[in-house]
Amino acid sequence: MMIGDDGIGGDTYFVSDDVVISEQEFMKDKSNKQKNNFVKFVNDPRITKVGKIIRKYSIDELPQLFNILKGDMSVVGNRPLPLYEAEQLTSDQYIDRFLGPAGLTGLWQVEKRGNDGKLSAEERKLLDIYYAKKYSFWLDIKIIFKTFTAFIQKENV
Template sequence: MKPLHYSSDKNLQVENIEAPARQSSRQPGQSQSKWLLKRLLDLLVSVAVGLLVLPIIGICVGLIWLISPGPVFFSHERVGYQGKLIRVWKLRTMHVDSARLLEAHLAKSPAAKTEWEQFFKLRDDPRIVPWIGNFLRKSSIDELPQLLNIISGDMSLVGPRPFPKYHLDAFSKEFQSLRQQVVPGLTGLWQVSARSDGDISIQEKLDRQYIEQHSLWLDTKILLKTVHVVLARKGAC
């Protein structure tokens, strides 16, 4: 994992747009036609990419099973649109007993405990499966099963990341409420601007900017930027 830092991307700034009353699962500032276009984009891209990456997922499933026997898929409960709890799917990159490993590591390392409380992640994480775990996280291949979440409508290609409740509790109630007004995404402004290196204050700043200023054009720019960031392996989403 890269050192914890943040570097802004001014090219992703957009002008404010007015936000009409939200209907159905439309995000603030979206007309029905824009919402339908966004949903259509989600479906077309997710299905197309899903078919292309099936062989890659199959190979990774085999490697995970060989190196770290146990379930090859991992699901985690996250908070989604309007506070709905959703199960977000990933390829497993951590040891099966990851919770015990984390608890033991934080108990014996005050520095790691402080880092976890600030970033909800660790630079030297004892839970990650050697080699394959780091590779999947750096390449973001572990996130590919979330294409199913997008197809089902629980997630979108672009939006604030769906966080577990313990992560959201670090934010203000006002910001938690604002986040629940949008469908969470596979990638977003935070990931392509700061990747996973920004602390929670940076996460809030960039997620708030996306929610208040989003557009289909911004979504397109973020998707293109995501490809560059993933290929450059600048951290993990």
């Protein structure tokens, strides 16, 4: 179950690109003890070789087109969150992120900042809130253009 716009849960289609190992086994490696659940782990041992290819070419995002066709998601919007991540956004400050539509691509996916081109979890949350409060047709067009450009340039979107 994923949590999208208005904080409502629903089924979101996706392709799993990882293997199943126990949480204890995964957390044995000290490098995996990242405090932030809102980022993908660096060198995640659960990702298979096929999974790496799936992520590299964003194939794992294609099933979400069914959600768009069903009307559960927009092309542009804040990414729906897994229930366990949405439950961690309990403060009134972060609840605003659910005011905007859930989408396949969003503002923080195309905004690269800093030396390594990555955003902190806090920056991503703030961009989600900004989008939820300010979303418009023209902002969506800008995000779609940046997403397309990043995809062509093979950036991680």
